[in-house]
Amino acid sequence: MRLQQFCSRLKNCGGGACKSLPLPLFSTKNITMYYIQQNILTEIIQTIGDSPIESGGIIGWRNHTICTYYFDKTNIQFEAEYTPNVEKLNQIIKHWAKDGVTFIGIVHSHPNGYNRPSISDEIYVRTLMEDNKSLTKLIFPILTKVNGNIKIDFYEFVEKFSPIKVICVE
Ligand SMILES: [Zn+2]
Numbered sequence: 001m002r003l004q005q006f007c008s009r010l011k012n013c014g015g016g017a018c019k020s021l022p023l024p025l026f027s028t029k030n031i032t033m034y035y036i037q038q039n040i041l042t043e044i045i046q047t048i049g050d051s052p053i054e055s056g057g058i059i060g061w062r063n064h065t066i067c068t069y070y071f072d073k074t075n076i077q078f079e080a081e082y083t084p085n086v087e088k089l090n091q092i093i094k095h096w097a098k099d100g101v102t103f104i105g106i107v108h109s110h111p112n113g114y115n116r117p118s119i120s121d122e123i124y125v126r127t128l129m130e131d132n133k134s135l136t137k138l139i140f141p142i143l144t145k146v147n148g149n150i151k152i153d154f155y156e157f158v159e160k161f162s163p164i165k166v167i168c169v170e
């Protein structure tokens with residue numbers, strides 16, 4: 001993923017809706033668990049999984065369940081790294097906020113089964129969070145395809161990337 005300024009308007013979209021709700025997330029030792037709706041997971045697989053590598057999109061959540069996804073089909077293929085269409089994504093995030101959905105992360109695909117965030121992913125996420133102080137956490141799924149088999153590994157970034165378990169719900 002390539003670094004590009006991604007929205008001072010994100011500032012308006014963090015927190016809010018989720019903060020007053022009970023937290024259905026829990027931790028077992030070092031692994032945090034979250035939830036994702038089955039239809040969203042399917043949509044991610046059908047869009048990014050069916051596109052050239054380094055495709056991506058954004059995800060939103062409500063009640064700590066990932067419930068919204070936008071496929072960034074207008075992203076710019078540049079130096080073989082996912083480069084978000086910043087202007088369009090900011091519009092989407094603003095629209096989500098009206099429905100009480102908070103932007104929570106970026107999903108993209110990697111080549112060659114490389115299922116961990118890259119150095120440039122880390123630089124990107126650090127910069128994004130420094131620019132948007134209300135973003136205290138980011139969920140960062142990475143999709144890989146090996147021999148036609150699609151796999152998604154979920155990470156969260158708080159001060160660094162950590163693997164997380166995400167449970168699929170109807
Ligand atoms: Zn990446």
